Amino acid sequence: MLVIDHVSKIYRVGGQDFTALHDISLEVEEGAFMSFVGPSGSGKTTIINLMGGLDQPTSGEILFKGRSLAKMDRNELAAYRRENVGFIFQSYNLLPVYTVYENVLFPLLLNDEKESAVREKVRALVDQVGLSPEINKKPTELSGGQCQRVAIARALVKDPALVLADEPTANLDAENSYHILELMLKLNRDFKAAFIFCTHDEKVTKYVRREVRLEDGFVEWDKTKQPEGHFS
Ligand SMILES: Nc1ncnc2c1ncn2[C@@H]1O[C@H](COP(=O)(O)OP(=O)(O)O)[C@@H](O)[C@H]1O
Numbered sequence: 001m002l003v004i005d006h007v008s009k010i011y012r013v014g015g016q017d018f019t020a021l022h023d024i025s026l027e028v029e030e031g032a033f034m035s036f037v038g039p040s041g042s043g044k045t046t047i048i049n050l051m052g053g054l055d056q057p058t059s060g061e062i063l064f065k066g067r068s069l070a071k072m073d074r075n076e077l078a079a080y081r082r083e084n085v086g087f088i089f090q091s092y093n094l095l096p097v098y099t100v101y102e103n104v105l106f107p108l109l110l111n112d113e114k115e116s117a118v119r120e121k122v123r124a125l126v127d128q129v130g131l132s133p134e135i136n137k138k139p140t141e142l143s144g145g146q147c148q149r150v151a152i153a154r155a156l157v158k159d160p161a162l163v164l165a166d167e168p169t170a171n172l173d174a175e176n177s178y179h180i181l182e183l184m185l186k187l188n189r190d191f192k193a194a195f196i197f198c199t200h201d202e203k204v205t206k207y208v209r210r211e212v213r214l215e216d217g218f219v220e221w222d223k224t225k226q227p228e229g230h231f232s
Pocket residue numbers: 011012013018020038039040041042043044045046047
């Protein structure tokens with residue numbers, strides 16, 4: 001579904017070139033549940049951002065269902081993100097003045113959907129992430145784990161092929177991290193979306209079916225495995 005073909009990323013910092021990703025090639029299959037792991041600075045956020053079309057490789061190519069992101073113009077790339085990719089961030093990135101319901105609705109309004117047509121869908125998704133009682137609350141009234149559930153619902157509301165999550169459990173305690181991981185695993189099955197994380201949280205690595213280890217912008221190893229299972 002997503003092909004990373006000989007991708008390098010070079011940042012220019014203070015007149016010097018710094019290579020954040022060195023000639024990375026890998027494929028992500030539909031419905032994947034995988035994680036990039038590796039120390040801080042190893043290139044995890046860089047590769048997630050490239051996959052999401054938030055940034056462009058310096059060389060090499062990323063193909064989504066056979067289409068090169070590099071050959072898309074600005075509007076096509078925006079459409080790729082809007083229609084195919086859900087993002088989940090470490091710091092949730094919710095809109096603080098809006099309720100849970102409105103935060104989940106928001107991406108659909110950006111896609112020109114009418115609220116009346118999607119109201120039930122948004123409510124159902126809020127229910128699936130266990131937040132029906134909180135649906136009219138604002139993010140400031142929620143715990144970190146609850147905020148991340150809102151972010152997950154918001155990422156899935158467009159039925160994306162791909163969910164990209166940059167350190168999704170980094171701000172959560174162990175118990176909430178497990179709940180969030182189990183929720184994502186369940187939604188990965190129910191929605192058939194591929195989930196791609198990056199993390200250095202060991203709890204995440206127990207859940208994923210594939211782990212790609214990055215070090216200094218190189219792939220150290222790429223392992224497909226049985227997840228160890230459920231923990232709660
Ligand atoms: N916009 C940028 N400009 C210059 N250097 C950057 C930029 N983004 C990341 N880097 C550098 O690239 C390397 C990889 O960063 P990043 O992908 O954020 O790593 P990780 O997410 O694994 O911590 C780091 O050394 C970082 O300092």
